[in-house]
Amino acid sequence: MAVRPRRSALYMPASNPRAVEKARALDCDVVILDLEDAVAPDVKADARAAAVAAVAAGGFGRRELVVRANGIDTPWGFDDLAALAAARPDAVLVPKVDDGAAVARHAAALAGAAPLWVMIETARSIFRLEEIAAALADAGPGGGFVLGTNDLAKEMGARPGTLRAPFQGMLGMAVAAARAHGLVVLDGVFNAIDDDAGFAEQCAQAVEFGFDGKTLIHPRQIAACNAAFTPDADAVAWARAIVAAFADPANAAKGAIRVEGRMVERLHLAQAERDLAVAEWAAAG
Numbered sequence: 414m415a416v417r418p419r420r421s422a423l424y425m426p427a428s429n430p431r432a433v434e435k436a437r438a439l440d441c442d443v444v445i446l447d448l449e450d451a452v453a454p455d456v457k458a459d460a461r462a463a464a465v466a467a468v469a470a471g472g473f474g475r476r477e478l479v480v481r482a483n484g485i486d487t488p489w490g491f492d493d494l495a496a497l498a499a500a501r502p503d504a505v506l507v508p509k510v511d512d513g514a515a516v517a518r519h520a521a522a523l524a525g526a527a528p529l530w531v532m533i534e535t536a537r538s539i540f541r542l543e544e545i546a547a548a549l550a551d552a553g554p555g556g557g558f559v560l561g562t563n564d565l566a567k568e569m570g571a572r573p574g575t576l577r578a579p580f581q582g583m584l585g586m587a588v589a590a591a592r593a594h595g596l597v598v599l600d601g602v603f604n605a606i607d608d609d610a611g612f613a614e615q616c617a618q619a620v621e622f623g624f625d626g627k628t629l630i631h632p633r634q635i636a637a638c639n640a641a642f643t644p645d646a647d648a649v650a651w652a653r654a655i656v657a658a659f660a661d662p663a664n665a666a667k668g669a670i671r672v673e674g675r676m677v678e679r680l681h682l683a684q685a686e687r688d689l690a691v692a693e694w695a696a697a698g
C-alpha cells in the first residue's frame with residue numbers, strides 16, 4: 414500500500430517571496446501557494462508568475478507543491494489554470510466549487526496536467542459533496558477536498574468556536590464523500606495563530622474525523638499539527654503487534670484474531686499498515 418502522508422499543508426501568498434523561500438525548509442508535508450484570497454487583485458498576475466517560477470525552480474524536497482488558483486469565473490481564473498497546466502505543480506486547488514459541473518469545467522481547463530483539488534467552502538457544495546467527489550474521481554487520479562471553513566462560516570453566517578459545532582455534520586460528510594471516491598481530504602485552517610491550546614484541540618478533532626491532515630496559515634502551527642496526525646509510540650506498538658499477528662502462519666487463514674485481549678480483523682491490518690507508514694514518514698523527516 415503506497416501511503417503519501419499529508420499531515421500539514423501550509424498556505425502562503427504566492428506573492429510573498431520570503432514565505433515561499435522559507436517553505437522550502439519547513440517541516441510541512443504540503444506547501445500551498447495561494448493566488449486567491451491571500452493575494453490582492455492588483456498583484457494577481459505577479460503572484461501567478463511567482464508561483465510558476467517557484468514550481469519550475471523546485472527545491473521543496475519531499476513536500477508536495479500545490480497552487481491554489483482563482484476560480485474560473487473570476488477575471489484571473491482561466492489564465493491561472495492555463496499557466497498551471499503548463500507549470501504542472503503536484504496539484505492545483507480551486508476555490509468555491511458548487512457542484513460537479515464546476516469541477517468538470519476546472520478539470521477541462523487543466524486538461525489532466527495535474528491532479529485537481531477543490532475547496533469545499535460554499536453552502537451549495539455541502540448538498541452536493543458526493544456529486545463533487547464523483548466528478549473529481551472522473552477527472553483523474555489524485556483528486557482532493559480541502560475544507561474552507563472561513564468561507565463556509567461567512568456564507569452561513571455561522572460563528573464556529575474551536576470545536577466548530579455548526580460544521581460537525583458537514584465535516585463528517587465531507588470526509589465520507591472523499592473516502593467514497595478515494596480522494597485526499599484536508600481540514601480547514603485555524604485563524605488564531607497564537608492560541609496553541611485551541612489549535613491542538615482542533616487538530617485532535619480533525620484526527621478524530623478522519624482527515625488526512627489540516628491546512629495551516631503560519632509556520633508556528635506545523636509541529637503541533639504533525640504531532641497530532643502522527644501515530645504516537647503506543648499506536649505504533651499496537652500497529653506492529655497487529656502486523657506481526659497477521660504475519661504469523663498460524664493466522665494465515667483467519668479473518669479475525671485475538672491480539673493483546675482485543676478482537677482484530679483484517680480491516681485493522683490495513684489501518685495498522687497505514688499508521689506505520691505515516692510514522693516512518695515522520696521519522697524520516
Ligand SMILES: CC(C)(COP(=O)(O)OP(=O)(O)OC[C@H]1O[C@@H](n2cnc3c(N)ncnc32)[C@H](O)[C@@H]1OP(=O)(O)O)[C@@H](O)C(=O)NCCC(=O)NCCSC(=O)C[C@H](O)C(=O)O
Pocket residue numbers: 423424425426431432433435436447450451532534560561562563564565601602629630631632
Ligand atoms: C497571517 C500572516 C499574514 C501573519 O503574518 P506575520 O504577522 O507577518 O507573520 P510573522 O511575523 O509571525 O512571521 C514570522 C516568520 O514566518 C514567516 N511566515 C509567516 N507566515 C508564513 C506562511 N504562511 N508561510 C511561510 N512563512 C511564513 C514570515 O515570513 C516570518 O519569517 P522571517 O522573515 O524569517 O521572520 C501570515 O502568516 C500569512 O500570510 N499566512 C498565510 C495567509 C494565507 O495564505 N491565506 C490564504 C489561505 S487561508 C484560506 O483562505 C482558507 C480558506 O479559503 C477558507 O475559506 O477557510
Ligand SMILES: [Mg+2]
Pocket residue numbers: 450508532534561563564
Ligand atoms: Mg476560502
